[in-house]
Amino acid sequence: SAVISQKPSRDICQRGTSLTIQCQVDSQVTMMFWYRQQPGQSLTLIATANQGSEATYESGFVIDKFPISRPNLTFSTLTVSNMSPEDSSIYLCSVAGTGGGYGYTFGSGTRLTVV
Amino acid sequence: GQQLNQSPQSMFIQEGEDVSMNCTSSSIFNTWLWYKQDPGEGPVLLIALYKAGELTSNGRLTAQFGITRKDSFLNISASIPSDVGIYFCAGPFYNQGGKLIFGQGTELSVKP
Numbered sequence: 001s002a003v004i005s006q007k008p009s010r011d012i013c014q015r016g017t018s019l020t021i022q023c024q025v026d027s028q029v030t031m032m033f034w035y036r037q038q039p040g041q042s043l044t045l046i047a048t049a050n051q052g053s054e055a056t057y058e059s060g061f062v063i064d065k066f067p068i069s070r071p072n073l074t075f076s077t078l079t080v081s082n083m084s085p086e087d088s089s090i091y092l093c094s095v096a097g098t099g100g101g102y103g104y105t106f107g108s109g110t111r112l113t114v115v
Numbered sequence: 116g117q118q119l120n121q122s123p124q125s126m127f128i129q130e131g132e133d134v135s136m137n138c139t140s141s142s143i144f145n146t147w148l149w150y151k152q153d154p155g156e157g158p159v160l161l162i163a164l165y166k167a168g169e170l171t172s173n174g175r176l177t178a179q180f181g182i183t184r185k186d187s188f189l190n191i192s193a194s195i196p197s198d199v200g201i202y203f204c205a206g207p208f209y210n211q212g213g214k215l216i217f218g219q220g221t222e223l224s225v226k227p
Contacts, residue, residue, distance in 0.1 A: 006157075031212060033214060033215070041219075042218065043203070043215075043217045044217075045214050056212070092158075104148070104160065104205075104207075104215055105160070106150075106157035106158050106159070108155075108157045109156065
């Protein structure tokens with residue numbers, strides 16, 4: 001399965017600022033997924049990022065707040081813009097499995113605290 | 116939005132006991148996935164199920180894909196302290212780019 005490196009692992013940010021999270025995969029993948037996990041909650045998909053096209057956002061998530069870049073098949077970034085304390089969450093990137101399976105692999109996550 | 120219904124939400128058990136948790140959905144899934152998340156980490160895949168009725172084991176873990184394709188369960192036998200964590204079921208929507216939806220999670224605590 002793919003190995004994902006996600007940075008930063010954690011950060012404490014001031015409200016009103018922005019944070020960009022990076023996700024690097026050790027193999028080429030078509031789709032990358034960005035999830036949010038609010039404290040004590042399950043994972044919720046923010047958007048799906050395909051290389052060469054605009055990301056597809058889930059209901060309740062907008063590009064102005066969570067812009068995503070996907071410059072190549074091994075890398076993506078998620079920016080959390082104009083942060084407020086409600087954005088304090090764990091943000092995770094994920095890629096689908098290879099070989100026909102759906103054993104999605106996740107990065108270790110970015111724990112964001114907004115103060 | 117769509118969600119998988121996972122129960123129980125939490126379990127407190129004694130080391131050595133068996134554990135069972137399940138997941139149900141109003142939608143049919145062609146794949147069921149079970150993940151474990153340790154504190155400060157991303158979810159790690161435990162078992163993937165691809166066929167209705169399938170029963171799959173991974174060490175002390177056993178999972179089954181319900182025959183209706185709307186449910187799945189995960190059993191952990193002879194629990195040990197390192198089984199502590201949050202367990203999630205998940206299912207992909209093939210017709211929506213393969214995105215996953217997750218159950219609410221089962222938080223497992225094991226008392227030595």
